[in-house]
Amino acid sequence: MEISVKSLVPAPKPASVKALLESSIPCGYSNSAVLNLNEHDNIASETEESIPIIDFSLLTSSDPIRRSEAIHQLSHACQEWGFFMLVNHGVPESLMKAVINGCDEIFNMSLEEKETYESHDIWAPIRYNTGSNGAKSVSMWRETLRVLMHRPYSFPSELKAVSLGLEEFYIDKAMDLESGYELFVANFYPSYPQPELAMGIPPHTDCGLLTALIHNGVVGLEIQHRGKWLHVKPLPNAILIINVADQLEILSNGICKSVFHRALVNSSVTRMSVVMAYGPLHDKVVGPAPELIDIQGRPPAFTPMEFKKYMDLKQTKIAGAPPLLDQRRIRTV
Ligand SMILES: O=C(O)CCC(=O)C(=O)O
Numbered sequence: 572m573e574i575s576v577k578s579l580v581p582a583p584k585p586a587s588v589k590a591l592l593e594s595s596i597p598c599g600y601s602n603s604a605v606l607n608l609n610e611h612d613n614i615a616s617e618t619e620e621s622i623p624i625i626d627f628s629l630l631t632s633s634d635p636i637r638r639s640e641a642i643h644q645l646s647h648a649c650q651e652w653g654f655f656m657l658v659n660h661g662v663p664e665s666l667m668k669a670v671i672n673g674c675d676e677i678f679n680m681s682l683e684e685k686e687t688y689e690s691h692d693i694w695a696p697i698r699y700n701t702g703s704n705g706a707k708s709v710s711m712w713r714e715t716l717r718v719l720m721h722r723p724y725s726f727p728s729e730l731k732a733v734s735l736g737l738e739e740f741y742i743d744k745a746m747d748l749e750s751g752y753e754l755f756v757a758n759f760y761p762s763y764p765q766p767e768l769a770m771g772i773p774p775h776t777d778c779g780l781l782t783a784l785i786h787n788g789v790v791g792l793e794i795q796h797r798g799k800w801l802h803v804k805p806l807p808n809a810i811l812i813i814n815v816a817d818q819l820e821i822l823s824n825g826i827c828k829s830v831f832h833r834a835l836v837n838s839s840v841t842r843m844s845v846v847m848a849y850g851p852l853h854d855k856v857v858g859p860a861p862e863l864i865d866i867q868g869r870p871p872a873f874t875p876m877e878f879k880k881y882m883d884l885k886q887t888k889i890a891g892a893p894p895l896l897d898q899r900r901i902r903t904v
């Protein structure tokens with residue numbers, strides 16, 4: 572995935588992006604690793620299509636025709652887009668706002684307090700990071716809080732399985748979801764006077780099976796679709812944005828797509844997003860589901876790998892190396 576990096580000089584370790592903003596020297600932070608978003612990027616025009624909207628109430632409808640139409644839309648969204656917005660999901664708007672406000676309070680704590688949780692160990696139960704967050708060359712205009720969750724586990728897997736033509740609880744059983752991976756991530760992107768020179772999160776795919784995202788209504792998420800960067804325009808009432816992640820592309824033998832996405836910063840307002848990332852049990856070896864392999868028509872598309880190993884490898888970025896998901900891909904000649 573191409574991002575235009577004008578200078579690879581590492582940025583000085585920032586206090587925190589929020590502290591830098593308050594000390595009114597934000598430009599100094601980003602100048603040393605400038606990302607020019609528009610130079611080579613193919614940005615979709617405002618009039619182009621937007622990501623699919625899936626009505627959760629229809630997915631669970633007692634009317635078999637409406638349910639089957641909704642499942643068909645879900646499978647189209649996962650195969651063609653890798654992203655969709657979920658409406659009528661039943662999560663109260665007040666709860667989503669409370670989560671965002673609670674995270675806002677955390678990011679407004681003193682740097683000393685937040686730094687108590689600073690860690691680069693991806694398996695740490697609570698982890699606070701700021702700025703470059705372990706990436707060696709590119710500074711990011713973001714603070715993050717990550718919390719590894721314990722059960723009860725809430726991965727919405729039945730509908731995914733059904734939309735792939737698998738038995739209802741196939742993913743739950745195959746991936747041991749009862750004790751699977753669940754990571755809460757809060758992203759805080761303070762406003763930045765020259766947003767075209769900063770990056771919230773550079774292009775990436777997510778590691779797990781599925782990711783759900785809520786936000787504070789400020790735009791900034793972009794996804795790759797047919798070679799272009801497409802702006803995700805949140806609907807007026809808070810909704811969840813769901814995306815397919817790497818393990819689901821592997822498990823579905825390449826049928827569902829884990830697509831690149833990135834988070835931009837805003838020139839005048841703080842953007843926040845809260846993400847729940849769901850994955851299999853740590854030691855699960857994830858490969859294409861045998862039911863989705865057809866040696867003639869659809870041979871295995873990925874080599875299997877233990878989820879924990881995949882996660883660890885994903886952190887060790889080697890300059891110029893292809894994305895990890897592509898490294899796992901089996902090329903047919
Ligand atoms: O903030 C966003 O919109 C995207 C966040 C994201 O992609 C992530 O945390 O993996």
Ligand SMILES: [Fe+2]
Nearest residue numbers: 775776777832
């Ligand atoms: Fe992501």
